[in-house]
Amino acid sequence: MISLTSPLETWAHRVPVGWKLAALSGATLMLFSLQSIILQVAALTLALMLYLSAGSLFARSGLKTLRILWPFFAVIVIWHLIEGTPQKGLMIALRLANTVALANFVTMTSRLSDMIDVAAWLLTPFRHIGLKTRALEIAIALVIRFTPLLGRRGAQLIEAWRARSARHPSWRIALPMTVLALDDADHVAEALKARGGIH
Structure with missing residues (x-):
């Protein structure tokens, strides 16, 4: 498994990870509150412009990793067509496309170690009351590292x-x-498990 961080240095790499994750959280909340398909399309256009702002090579690389998601979007839209609610299906697909695209941009422009550090900092209050947070920190790292692997698996299946x-x-x-x-x-x-599990 490899990190999803892009080797192409961009302006977004210099933005602190904490700020990027906070912006991602705010954007996700906003996207799920929008009830207009036109606004969702506009948001997707802005996400594309965000990729392009980091350069054409970066944009091509980033959008290539998102291609694997189209079968899932197709399933959502087709299911809602069968159910007789095509607009609802399109809205869900656009929301997912927007949020995944933004999350992908953040992970491509952030080092894994920095993201784990932010997660560890956010979990500090739980450690103060005696809870072990190491398992959650490792889980976050695994989710991020599995993303490019799943992308390659999907490409191989296609x-x-x-x-x-x-x-x-x-x-x-x-x-x-x-x-x-x-x-x-x-x-x-x-x-x-072979390495002693998570303590």
Whole structure:
């Protein structure tokens, strides 16, 4: 597993991680409060401009990692079409696209160690009352490190689909993707257990 941090240095790399995470939290709350599809599309346009502000190479790299999500968005929209609520499905898909795009931008421009430091600082009050927070800190690191791995797994599934079928990849890759994610999680759990677990 590798970090999602981009090797391309941008202006966003110099912004403190705490400020970026606070802005991400605020933007997420705002996006989920917006009830207009037009405003969600406008927000997605702003997210694209944010990527472009860091350079075309960075934007291409960042948007490439988000391609794996389109089957999940398609499932959401198709399901709501079947249910007779297409606008609701489109709204959910746009909200997810916006929030994931912004979260991806933050992780691409932040070192993993800095994000863990912020998480540890936020959990300080819990340590003062005797709670162990190490497991949560490791869980945050694992989620961030699993992201690019899952992206590669999805790309491999899409390539395998295209090698066997003339049709475009569909929602059917969601199930094998889930199985692969669970398998990887099981291997990580075994590795942690072999090293004495989390104390």
